């Protein structure tokens with residue numbers, strides 16, 4: 001009988017030797033997104049004043065800027081994981097697959113940094 | 126393989142009518158891509174709000190046009206659809222709701238919940254603007 005748990009044998013498996021890490025991160029970000037997305041969608045919908053001044057005043061509230069940045073970080077993390085799986089499913093040429101994933105990741109990184117920097121910039125202006 | 130395989134491919138996508146569960150599955154992926162693409166203009170609006178008030182107001186005017194509102198409505202519909210199918214996905218991951226009959230019923234619930242949340246969000250937006258007389 002082995003004293004090792006089944007988990008220790010599952011860790012690090014898979015083509016990329018990362019085990020269930022990607023799968024788990026996708027579930028974790030999905031769970032985080034449920035409250036964050038509902039909050040974000042209803043907050044923006046119910047923000048009567050979407051003029052520049054109105055939006056800035058809203059974003060500057062600490063109880064808005066913090067969850068808003070969390071929402072953005074989790075959304076971009078989640079969609080990077082999702083787009084990667086889609087590329088892996090449909091692009092089979094090895095070098096092309098890597099190239100597309102690198103390009104997608106770069107675009108996601110730029111957008112994520114821009115979005116978070118924008119919210120932080122408004123919050124601290 | 127020595128001989129070409131002449132057995133029919135199944136399901137053949139041009140012949141086969143997708144069951145509801147399969148339709149929702151591919152729509153979950155499709156809406157995921159649509160939502161991801163939508164994050165680009167959304168980020169643009171945030172950057173404009175941070176950097177250039179006049180540009181922000183221009184973008185807001187675009188989004189207030191009927192087609193801007195229509196695009197936003199479709200995007201929020203995609204968001205709530207993906208959210209609801211995503212929640213069902215999490216139940217599946219926990220091992221719940223795999224039975225075919227149950228999966229069919231939760232498909233209907235998922236679509237109904239997505240429509241209801243979309244309607245609720247837009248009614249709330251109209252309500253705070255006093256547009257629901």
Ligand code: HEM
Pocket residue numbers: 026027030031033034037075078079081082083085086153154155156157158160161164204207208209210211212214215
């Ligand atoms: C703007 C917000 C969102 C974006 C841009 C987004 C994007 C994506 C993308 C691109 C995928 C990959 C689709 C696929 O592999 O078929 C995905 C998968 C997924 N999303 Fe989202 N998503 C968002 C919000 C949410 C929310 C709120 C939930 C709530 C539970 C969620 C749950 C999931 C789940 C569970 C998967 C994995 C599906 C699978 O493994 O087949 N997503 N998302």
